[in-house]
Amino acid sequence: MPPRSQNRPGPRGGGQGPRQAPAARGPQQPVNPPGEYEWRVLRLRLFIEVDTAQHITTVGVRRPGYGSSGRPIPVYVNSFTVEIPDSTIYHYDVIANDKVLPSAMNQRLIKALQDNIAPGIFAETRCVFDGRKNLYAPVELNLGGDSREFDVSLPGAPASSDRPPRIYKIRLTRVATINTEILHRFIQGQQSHDNTVSTALMAFNVAIRQSPSERFPTKGRSFFTEEGSKAIGAGLVLWRGYFQSIRPAVGRMLINVDISTGVMYQSGPLISLCLSYLNLPGNNPLALTSRLDNRMRLKLSRFIAGIRVDTRDPRRPNAPGSRPPRVVRKLSQEGASEVTFMMRDGRSMTVARYFEETTGTALRFPTLLCAEVGQGALIPLELCFVLRGQLVRKEIPDEKKADLVAFATKKPKERLESITKGMDILAYGQSEYVRKFGLTVTPQVVSTQARVLNPPTLKYGQGSKAPNVQPRNGSWNMADKKFFRPSKIATWVLIVLDGRVNDNLLADVSRGFVEGCVLSGMTVTNRDPIVKRINGQSKIPPQLQAAGADCFAKYKLPPTLFVVILPEGGNDLYTIVKHWGDVDKGVATQCLKSRNCTRANLQFWANIALKVNVKLGGTNVVTDPTSSTILSDPRTPTIIMGADVMHPGAGTHGRPSYAAVVSSVDSYAAKYVAVHRVQASRQELISDLSEMTKYLLEKYMAYRTAIEEVPANLKAPKRLIFYRDGVSEGQFQQVLDLGSFSLPSMFQAERGVTTNRTSPHQRLTSLLEIMTITDNVLAACEELKINLKITLVVVGKRHHVRLFPQNDRDADRSGNCPAGTVVDRDIGHPTEFDFYLQSHAGLLGTSRPGHYSENNLTADTMQALSFALCHVYAGSTRSVSIPAPVYYADSVCARAKIHFDPEKTVGDFSDSGVTDTSDTLEAFKRDFKALHPNQMGRQYFSLTLLCLEMLSVY
Template identity: 65%
Template sequence: MPPHQQPRGAGAPPQRGRGGRGGRGGARGGSAQPAHQAPPSHISTVGVRRPDYGSSGRPVTINVNSFKAEVPDGSIYHYDGVISTEKNFPLQMNMRIIKALQDHVAPNIFADTRVVFDGRKNLFAPVELKLGGPSREFDVTLSAAPSNPDRPPRIYKVRLAYAAKINTEILHRFIAGQQSQDNTVSTALMALNVVIRMEPSQRFPTKGRSFFTSDGARPIGAGLVLWRGYFQSIRPAMGRMLINVDISTGVMYQSGRLIDVCMSFLGINNPNMLTATMPDRQRLALGRFISGVRVHTRAAAQVAAGAAGDQGTPRVIRKLSTQGANQVTFVLRGGQIKTVAQYFQETSGRPLQFPGLLCVEVGQGALIPLELCAVLPGQLVRKEIPEDKKTQLVEFATMRPKERLESIKKGLQVLAYGQSEYVRKFGLTVDPTLLTTQARVLNAPTLQYGSTGNPRAATVSPRNGSWNMADKRFFRTTEIKAWVFIIFESMNRFGDQVAQTVATDFVKGIRTTGIIVVDPNPIVRRVNGQGDIPRDLQAAGAECFAKKKVAPTLFVVVLPEGGNDIYTIVKHWGDVSRGVATQCLKSRKCTGAKIQFWANVALKINVKLGGINVIPDPSQVGILSDPHNPTVVMGADVMHPGAGTTGRPSFAAVVSSVDSYAAKYVADQCVQASRQELITDLKEMSVYLLGKYISYREHVEKVQPSLRAPKRLIFYRDGVSEGQFQQVLDQELPLIKAACRELKINPTITLVVVGKRHHVRLFPTNERDADRSGNLPAGTVVDRDIGHPTEFDFYLQSHGGLLGTSRPAHYSVLYDENHLTADTMQALSFALCHVYAGSTRSVSIPAPVYYADTVCARAKIHFDPTSRQEWSDSGATDVSENLEAFKNRYLPLHADQRSRMYFSVRVSCFIVSDATDSRS
């Protein structure tokens, strides 16, 4: 257990704490108190105790997509439910077994109650079960299984064992701030979540805490269909228990004939192309796509007649055959050899319609022709979906606030808590009234640009998360001594005259921002995207040096549509091989572009060459600008391989500010074990980055020796779940401290987790409080009612709405030696959302977190793009060997790029809205 916390104040020790949640709707004594009161001293936490509530900003009344839940006084009985099998069954199969146990095998034991089951091991009951002892074993058969005279029904052994009795009083105390987070509280919360999802899990396809319906389903091709879903989660808050209900999106396999699904995936309309003559690449891709899919099988005669017939038990596809049904053979029990096509013709009395088509292997090696299989509806795709389908996914998931709110209310009717026998038996009641609470809209920080002789032009005050750079110069500009213009687009789409105009407009546009272009005439080269791109780039640079007598500072590259592979090669060459800045443009975007387009391009170029675009006004963010207490801001993130991907590592990135304004950043990254969230090399990365901060302060800002090292360190951590908070404190925080000790510095540390993957949404109650998109304005912050009962957290919607419903970021302060107040922490985080270099809009999470996310996403450029093995399994049989192989192929950043913001990209792809719900 973490140590008990002491009251905050001068000289108080570092504070830790943050735990899970528990609660009761309308807790005893009413709702959360308006004035902050610290919890009793005996209450321990995982993260920092809430120091106070924020008071800055304009008050506004909002709705939250949560509903009050009332947990009655009483007990919850916890049992271990073990299903003895030789393999792990899917959750739905386990649920069927437990349901059969209640309904048919032991109805007397469950006559007065209904138990709920999480599908794995945990079973909960509102009353004690009469097992006749601490445990009991049952034999369960599934009545729905088809009868077979040669094989008796399968018997499943189910053992129930008493585990614990949980008094709901602990939840009441927890949400009132009078109970520490412990295993009992966590188990009670898990029980309530199992209660509310038990009913819908038996009626709808399920993924985590989301349930999906076919209403409004949209086919998108490639064998995929999008379904609407409803997310629900019961969560503790201040003085109340809440059920969070939201909209989610599920990607399903297209149902119906397997032949049709296969043709849709491959984009073909002739079933006779699904034969052994199809290219290996297509066959392997199709095999990966349909593996794991459940199908019904029908006899050939039923298929010919269009009848459904007795479809029997669903079969799971293991793989795709390499030969057609009329080619692949097997041996019958009598030793006779037949083809699959012959076998099905003889057993059904009819020949196959498509005997040359491939087969699928199911069960223990049985081969079934494609035409005899039908895909069951409602099967979630648990693999990464194709890149070209993600746009349609985003469009489907995007809903404006009003539309989303109406769908949430409809979802409450679908979830029907009042009609669930499980919810009723546990005595849980849900108020269908949407939660209303008070929020505040923070004042945006004034931003400071470079001097132009006009004092008014040097500053800007953002309005609803955006501002205009007209008449502005970057805070610290850079110089382009010579540059190269590379064109990959074809001549008929991007002719010489267009190229000349684009080059001229480029120079004219970026000069308006203060960037100095010494020689406006570039070396122009047209390059074949199918050729040796690195060689051609190198030749263009050599030509520039020969003619201009100076090495090129920048390569501007025009890409054709669909030029992602070229982009990767260019970035690898520039960032890893040669150490030169590259700026890629899409041909259709830059042709005829206006001056504002080039100003936006300049945002990225300036920082890639070492400049600083904008800083928050030092007078408004005191924690950053205090000259006696220099502050370094860091951000960290980890990116994991896509769903269904095996053999690939995770990538970790840490970025750090180096200047006095927390506007200029450097990055470090590493390869680590697949799906490991904690950063293994955090100490070494922190040593390197903090050394960069000290060096920049010494050599660039030239501050006195006593002020070169940071006195304060603010560390924003992205990506970790609440269940991993204690691990971050136990494993990552010591590595940061160890890095400081190695450098012989001793900054006071604040560690904050920034959460994006949650389902809390904020809605204006009055249209006058909304921006043009219907969302609440940038700067909306909530730290009452929906926050943790005792710990320091808040929700901040820091960006203006664009499309869909904006998603606030959730900030949880895990560790704080700087004793920051709520107002200070909120203002700092909001200010850092305004210094993202690639945008003139505030972004949804602090810039250092975004940069870390970007560096992770760019990990692919560190592998040699001319080698096709970097994303394939290495062939190693040991996981550690596989990781080592990836580490060996992961090439470091070029030394000339390590002090630059090479990772600056467009911000449009980073606006956090409801469009990313499908990942949850």
């Protein structure tokens, strides 16, 4: 038994909370980043339209028809048709032991149950298990009743005279019997999506992944193979993998197959992994002693927390250990030769001495730190070996994301070839589980008809040689164009935080910046800025204040804008500058990297002007209202909102989530303002939505009155289209499944809605989100005495559907489908109104379409609106992958950390490891600083397109 530290923790927390009814779980998402410019194919569904005058809500929308606009092109979809048998599925609830066990451990227990404990019960078939609590069988199990309990021990588990093998109590209870006829009816549009449909789909999904999960590392619906793996340093190795999911479509069932990427811990000696993570020489283990910098030790400790290690005998370091793998909790503060513990006989002994006595071999590196495992047991690092194929559940370091992107990027043809070859690895026909459940998979990819929508006409401002622009291949340029509503820079300050920037470069920066702004239509009154060099190691805010004072002293005006040149790796400086500008002083700031300034040309400065103009209240470009009929009717003013919620990184505890809602304020849905809040950790529902919506509606009406000068009786919107982002594929699929369910009885009396009986329990969370959005928006409208119709649209971007042009002549330069490719046939929901829209041009990798839905608006109308909104993102002259309001909401969430005082740590959520923080939600709310009033009406959150992509991908 390894020694235990004297400050070891108490027993781990007890049993499970109250058990819920069995429910199909949403999948975990595999690591599957797009290429650096690999945009998303959106799946967007519109669920609710509410007339506030009548207070009647319809949940779910039947498909009224298909779109017809655009040029038809044939495309392949990375899906395969699967035949579902006419059979019966038996669903069993699994209760394992008295506390939550890891999924892998649960799988081992169920396998032992079938193979060793009760083979007679499972003689006719092999059951499939989701690793948590749902077990499915194609035949009824003879349990001697509806329920039976078993005593299960793992084969090969160590035993001794004083400690027998551990016994786990496993109870199987039959909870449902499902005839697959309901799936046939469902895909033909004759059956609503109810609990039996969900259970049947989950059973088949578990069946197709059971065999791979027994052979490969898995995460959610993806599994990974070591073939073609690549070490990228920092203790990380990239593995290639495959995602698979059975999903219903129009008239048939499909298996969606895609390639994915898994980030694994480097296997082998734990010492090597630690050295690699800290970027230390691999031949210098002595760097991992107690003299290791405390900050680096804590960083390393968090990184290795949760890794499973095999402990080796120093006499046989190449032989696997005799004990089961142990899970690392953290690193010790002292080396093995320094940390002591009390023996049972009362002696005090060091860890190094203990292992020398028990093994007869002295440690090679006794001064190295120890790994704390289990309940405080200490194992010298040199005796720990990392097991192969362990997925990293934490966010990977920023400097390694480019390697991840490069590894994951595949051109469309290469991706489709890999998917096709992956069918040999998936080998559905050879899987015992797939055969037992009667599934038959067609090996040919699905072919369908897509349409390429005409892009919207874009309008620029007065002074443009050609004010109307028709984008081509998802892009356009601003040559000879002036902003639709240009802003003015009266005075400005140039701050230099990189000491390597010389005076000549500063002169070029000043001249280029002014030229880019002026050519874009902006007015720069005083072209010579106040220039101030600041040492990045000093206190930044007082010196920014002093530079502003110098500007006022010279021009008798406060500075309109601060342009700040940052050094490479200046993320902390960026946060300080943005906090000072957006929160403390209410002045616009534009940060530049010194590296980009050295090679800047006029196009670069024109791109910077795109950000600066909107930050100062201007509007870059608008879509011609005739491009979207929703926006062209002045009698029905329309407000567009976008919402998102950002959660803490994987493995992080005690940190909040951040919610943001943005809203258009102009008639063109091109200018946006934002509001954001701190809320409970990992909560998808936006807590303060009513208050946030009221604020945005007031901003809309104020802008319409003051700037657009509309009559008071027309300032209020008559229609609100609410784009909701931020749900995972699993959560999103639950929302999609809501359409045919009734409202829960708890809502019936309150809302006066006639419904059937209560919805299934597992749909309640998703339904609550829909009801929360509509109820909060309604409350805000009622308080402001506004009557409008609300349309809720859920944007699905984290899915695995990819579109591939069948003919080279239909592809863009990257080999992807052209911008504006839309699919609403064959692969959509069997009954509900949805579509896939690839709104952007590809540059690298394979583009991802977006998934959309529609309600009481024709398919052509909704598709045209969503496509048009993808063209008004202020930071780019390219159409983007999701509507601008959704992008902006994502951007606002990503900027949450700038609202905390950079001198404090309570708001620092950059650490994605397991933390022991005791900060409460109230502490985060207290320390979250509101946006300065000067910034509230500005689009301060405009980011460069690439920057936003990198923020939102991971």
